[in-house]
Amino acid sequence: MTADCSCTSGTACSDGAGCSGCADDLAAANLPGQSELHWRTAPHGAALARMRSWLAGDSQPLDIRSLSHQGTDDPAIALLDTWAVVTDVVSFYTERIAQEGFLRTATERDSVRQQARSLGYELRPGVSAQAELAFDVETAPGSPEVVVVPAGTPVQTVPAPGKLPQTFETTAELEARAAWNSVAAYDRVGQPFGFGIDSVWLDTTTSGVKVDDRVLVVGSERAGVAPGDAHSDAHEKWDFRRVTAVDVDPLHTPGWTRLTLDRPLGYRRSRNLVAEKDVRVYRLGQRLNLFGWNAPDPTLLDSAKVTSWKDFDLKPGSRELEVDGDVPAIVPGSWLVLEQPGHTEAFQVESVNPDGATKYALSGKLTRVTLDISEHLDDFDRNHALVHAVSRELPAAWMPRPDLVGSTAPGGGHVLDLVPTEPVLPKGREIVVTGTTDTDESAVEATRLTAAASTADGVMTITVDPPLANAYHAGTVRVRANVAVATHGETVEQVLGSGDGRRAFASFDLRRPPLTFVRSTTVASGAVPALEVRVEDVEWTRVDSLFEAGPRDRVYIVRQAESGTTTVTFGDGVHGSRLPTGVENVRATYRVGIGEDGAAEPDQVRLPVRKPRGVASVTNLGPAHDWAPSETLEEARLTAPQRVRTLDRAVSVTDYEDFARGYSGIGRARADLVWDGRIDTVVVSVLASTGDAPADSLVADLRDTLDDARETRAPRVVLPAEVVDVGARLRIEVDPLFEVPLVRGAVEEALLTAFGSMELATPLASSAALVVAAAVPGVVSVTMPELTGGPVDDLLVAEPGRWGPPASAPAAAPRLLPAQALRLTAALLDVQVVAR
CATH class of the missing domain: 3.30.300 (GMP Synthetase; Chain A, domain 3)
Incomplete structure (x- = not known):
C-alpha cells in the first residue's frame, strides 16, 4: 500500500502496483463539465479500512494480524480511528482547496478573482449610473444672461423611504441660458381655408370668442372690390358663420383654440366662392339694428292719413346705412354683415359719422355708416335686418401641425424643427426631448445635438444623434437644452499616507468604499475607476499590471477585495517606481458610489449641494440609466x-x-x-x-x-436586443402532505428562475417547462404546459439578428433587426392546482 493511495471506497487496494484503481475511481467521479470536484482521498471509513487491511496483511506477525479484527474500543484500534479522523479532516480541506483551484468548481468569488487575474482579467466592479440633469436658469430681471455650471457640480437625490441620499456630479462644464430652458417645437403650419372646412384654429387661448358668436371669413378678393365695380365672384368670396363650439387647449395642442362652425365654408363645390388670398377671420362682436326698426306702423295712428313712412325703405344704389344708436366701436376699415331671413351680405366700412334723427315717429341717436359697395343693400328692410358689426381680427393665420414629429417624420428622428432662440443652440450639446407620443404616453429621450441652424422662415432646425425613437405630437414637444450629463458618485479627498523608499510594493487602502467606476470607451472593459493619485503633487498613472512597468515609471495598480475595499499598490523599483520618502505625501481624489444605489427615478435628482448663481432649479427628467452591478460568480466563470x-x-x-x-x-x-x-x-x-x-x-x-x-x-x-415577454399555462397536482400555496409558489419561482432570463436566440419548449415544474418537491404530476406569445403552442423561437421590414413603414427598404430574447414573466404565468 502506497502512502498516496487515492481509494475512496472502504476496502483496501487490490492492485499490488499501488492505487491505479483508486485513480480510475476518481477520474470516473470527475467527468468534464461537473460543477463540483470529488477529491475525498481519505474519508474516515476508507482510511480506517485501509489501516485495518494493512494490519491484516500476510507480512504481519500473527499477533498484529489479530488486531485488525478488534473493535474501536481496543486502544490500538482507537489510535488508528483517531488518525482516520485526522485523515478525514485533511481530506475534506484538500478537496475544498482543490475545488477552489478550478474556474468551474470554485465557490468563492475571491478564488475566481485570483484565477482571472492570472489571465490578465479583472472582475468587473460595476458601473455608476448616469443621468441627464436639466437646469432651469432664472428669468427675473437682473438675472445673469449666461450661467456657467462647473464640472463636478454635485446634486443629490430625494431619498426613498429607508434609503440614503445619493450624489450625482456633472461630468463637464455647462453654459446655460434662460432662452434654452425649454424650447418648443415649431408646431404650426399655414391654415388652409377651402371648401368644406368646418373649423377654424386660433393661435391664442384668450380669443374672447364664445359659443353663438359670429365670425366672418374674408380674403383680399372681397376686400379689393371698389364702388362701382361690376358684380363678380369676388363680391361673394366670403363666409359668415355661427360658432357652435369653442375648444381651448385641445388634446395635444396646448396654446391653441379651435372654433367649430355651424356649417362648412363654401356655397357649393361647383361654384367655389371661398376666400383664398390673404384670408382673414373676424369676430363680429355686436348685434345691432337699423334706425327705425322699432318705428310704429303708420296705419295704426288715427291722426295720420298716411300708409307708410317716407324714405323708410333703403334706397337702391345708396351706400349709406343708418345704425340705431351711437356705436363708436364701428370704425372705418372694419367689417359688418347685414342679415335677415333668406339674405346675408358682407360690407366694409369706409366712413363713420355719429348723428341723430327725428323721423318715423322716433327721435334718437344713430350712427351713419358709408359702405364700400351698394350691392344688394336695398334688399334689406329696417324691420327685419340685423347688423353684425364691431369686427376684431382673430389670429387665424396658423394652425397646429397635424403630422407627428420624430421617428415617423420623412427623415426619421434625426431632424427636429424648433422655435428659434437667440443665440442658436450650439453644436455638441446634450439635450432632452419630452412630449406625448402617438400612443398618448409621456416620453423622455436624451440625445446629442450635432447641428443647428435658423432658416429664413423663422424656424430653427436641429439635427440629433441618436435619432428620436418615438413619434410625438408637435404641440407637446419641449427641448430642454440646459442639460448636463451627471454620473453617480461623490468626490472624496484622502491622504493615503507617507511614502517610504525602502518599501517594495507599498499599498494603501481607500477609506470609503465603494470606488466609483465610470464608463469609458478607451478600455476594452468599458469602465475605469474615478480615481486620481498624486505623490508630492505629481499625478501618477494607473495601469492594469506592474509587470511591464519600468523602474522609473510612476505608475500604480488598483485592486479590489471581496469586502469592497480598494487597494492602491505602487512598484518595487524594478516593476514600477517606488514611492519617494516623505510625510503624508501620497494623496488620492476619488468618488464613491456605484451600481443599483444610483438607479434614481425621474425627478429624484433635484437637490443641488452647491447651486450656481442664476440657477433656479435642477432635475432629471428621465430615470438614471446604464448602471451595472458587480460581476457575479457565474458571470465571472463565463467572461474570465x-x-x-x-x-x-x-x-x-x-x-x-x-x-x-x-x-x-x-x-x-x-x-x-x-x-x-x-x-x-x-x-x-x-x-x-x-x-x-x-x-x-x-x-x-x-x-x-x-x-x-x-x-x-x-x-x-x-x-x-429585443426582449419578448412570454407566458405559460399549466396544471399541477400536489401531494396531500404538502401545502398547496407553498408548492404553487415554488413552481412559479422555479419557472421564473429557469426561463426569466434566457440567452439570446434561445427557444423555449413546453417539455423544458414541464421538466422544471415536475422537479419541484410536492408536485405529483404536471400537464403539458401551454406556451403563449409565439407562433406555435409547444415551442417559442427567439430569432437571431436578421433583415426585415421596419415596423413603422412596411413599404420602406428593409433594415437590420436585432436578436430576440424570450423572457417568462410572472404576469403571463398561470399555474393552476387540480384536485387529486
Missing part, C-alpha cells in the same frame, strides 16, 4: 476565459460576441453574420446587465470601443 480568446481584439464573429459580453453593463450578447444582399455584416445584439434593452448611450459606447478593437473595414452593426 474570454480575455484569452479575444486579447481585447475582435476578429472572428465569436470575438465580437465575447468582446461585447465582457463589456461593463452588458449582460448578454450575440453576434450573427447576416447577408444583406451585397456583403456579410456582423450584427451584434446586446442586453443590459439588468436583462432589459440597453440605453442608446451604452450601445453607442460599446460601438465606439468595439471599433477601436476590430478591423474597421468589416461592416458591423450594434443593436439593442
Whole structure:
C-alpha cells in the first residue's frame, strides 16, 4: 500500500502496483463539465479500512494480524480511528482547496478573482449610473444672461423611504441660458381655408370668442372690390358663420383654440366662392339694428292719413346705412354683415359719422355708416335686418401641425424643427426631448445635438444623434437644452499616507468604499475607476499590471477585495517606481458610489449641494440609466476565459460576441453574420446587465470601443436586443402532505428562475417547462404546459439578428433587426392546482 493511495471506497487496494484503481475511481467521479470536484482521498471509513487491511496483511506477525479484527474500543484500534479522523479532516480541506483551484468548481468569488487575474482579467466592479440633469436658469430681471455650471457640480437625490441620499456630479462644464430652458417645437403650419372646412384654429387661448358668436371669413378678393365695380365672384368670396363650439387647449395642442362652425365654408363645390388670398377671420362682436326698426306702423295712428313712412325703405344704389344708436366701436376699415331671413351680405366700412334723427315717429341717436359697395343693400328692410358689426381680427393665420414629429417624420428622428432662440443652440450639446407620443404616453429621450441652424422662415432646425425613437405630437414637444450629463458618485479627498523608499510594493487602502467606476470607451472593459493619485503633487498613472512597468515609471495598480475595499499598490523599483520618502505625501481624489444605489427615478435628482448663481432649479427628467452591478460568480466563470480568446481584439464573429459580453453593463450578447444582399455584416445584439434593452448611450459606447478593437473595414452593426415577454399555462397536482400555496409558489419561482432570463436566440419548449415544474418537491404530476406569445403552442423561437421590414413603414427598404430574447414573466404565468 502506497502512502498516496487515492481509494475512496472502504476496502483496501487490490492492485499490488499501488492505487491505479483508486485513480480510475476518481477520474470516473470527475467527468468534464461537473460543477463540483470529488477529491475525498481519505474519508474516515476508507482510511480506517485501509489501516485495518494493512494490519491484516500476510507480512504481519500473527499477533498484529489479530488486531485488525478488534473493535474501536481496543486502544490500538482507537489510535488508528483517531488518525482516520485526522485523515478525514485533511481530506475534506484538500478537496475544498482543490475545488477552489478550478474556474468551474470554485465557490468563492475571491478564488475566481485570483484565477482571472492570472489571465490578465479583472472582475468587473460595476458601473455608476448616469443621468441627464436639466437646469432651469432664472428669468427675473437682473438675472445673469449666461450661467456657467462647473464640472463636478454635485446634486443629490430625494431619498426613498429607508434609503440614503445619493450624489450625482456633472461630468463637464455647462453654459446655460434662460432662452434654452425649454424650447418648443415649431408646431404650426399655414391654415388652409377651402371648401368644406368646418373649423377654424386660433393661435391664442384668450380669443374672447364664445359659443353663438359670429365670425366672418374674408380674403383680399372681397376686400379689393371698389364702388362701382361690376358684380363678380369676388363680391361673394366670403363666409359668415355661427360658432357652435369653442375648444381651448385641445388634446395635444396646448396654446391653441379651435372654433367649430355651424356649417362648412363654401356655397357649393361647383361654384367655389371661398376666400383664398390673404384670408382673414373676424369676430363680429355686436348685434345691432337699423334706425327705425322699432318705428310704429303708420296705419295704426288715427291722426295720420298716411300708409307708410317716407324714405323708410333703403334706397337702391345708396351706400349709406343708418345704425340705431351711437356705436363708436364701428370704425372705418372694419367689417359688418347685414342679415335677415333668406339674405346675408358682407360690407366694409369706409366712413363713420355719429348723428341723430327725428323721423318715423322716433327721435334718437344713430350712427351713419358709408359702405364700400351698394350691392344688394336695398334688399334689406329696417324691420327685419340685423347688423353684425364691431369686427376684431382673430389670429387665424396658423394652425397646429397635424403630422407627428420624430421617428415617423420623412427623415426619421434625426431632424427636429424648433422655435428659434437667440443665440442658436450650439453644436455638441446634450439635450432632452419630452412630449406625448402617438400612443398618448409621456416620453423622455436624451440625445446629442450635432447641428443647428435658423432658416429664413423663422424656424430653427436641429439635427440629433441618436435619432428620436418615438413619434410625438408637435404641440407637446419641449427641448430642454440646459442639460448636463451627471454620473453617480461623490468626490472624496484622502491622504493615503507617507511614502517610504525602502518599501517594495507599498499599498494603501481607500477609506470609503465603494470606488466609483465610470464608463469609458478607451478600455476594452468599458469602465475605469474615478480615481486620481498624486505623490508630492505629481499625478501618477494607473495601469492594469506592474509587470511591464519600468523602474522609473510612476505608475500604480488598483485592486479590489471581496469586502469592497480598494487597494492602491505602487512598484518595487524594478516593476514600477517606488514611492519617494516623505510625510503624508501620497494623496488620492476619488468618488464613491456605484451600481443599483444610483438607479434614481425621474425627478429624484433635484437637490443641488452647491447651486450656481442664476440657477433656479435642477432635475432629471428621465430615470438614471446604464448602471451595472458587480460581476457575479457565474458571470465571472463565463467572461474570465474570454480575455484569452479575444486579447481585447475582435476578429472572428465569436470575438465580437465575447468582446461585447465582457463589456461593463452588458449582460448578454450575440453576434450573427447576416447577408444583406451585397456583403456579410456582423450584427451584434446586446442586453443590459439588468436583462432589459440597453440605453442608446451604452450601445453607442460599446460601438465606439468595439471599433477601436476590430478591423474597421468589416461592416458591423450594434443593436439593442429585443426582449419578448412570454407566458405559460399549466396544471399541477400536489401531494396531500404538502401545502398547496407553498408548492404553487415554488413552481412559479422555479419557472421564473429557469426561463426569466434566457440567452439570446434561445427557444423555449413546453417539455423544458414541464421538466422544471415536475422537479419541484410536492408536485405529483404536471400537464403539458401551454406556451403563449409565439407562433406555435409547444415551442417559442427567439430569432437571431436578421433583415426585415421596419415596423413603422412596411413599404420602406428593409433594415437590420436585432436578436430576440424570450423572457417568462410572472404576469403571463398561470399555474393552476387540480384536485387529486
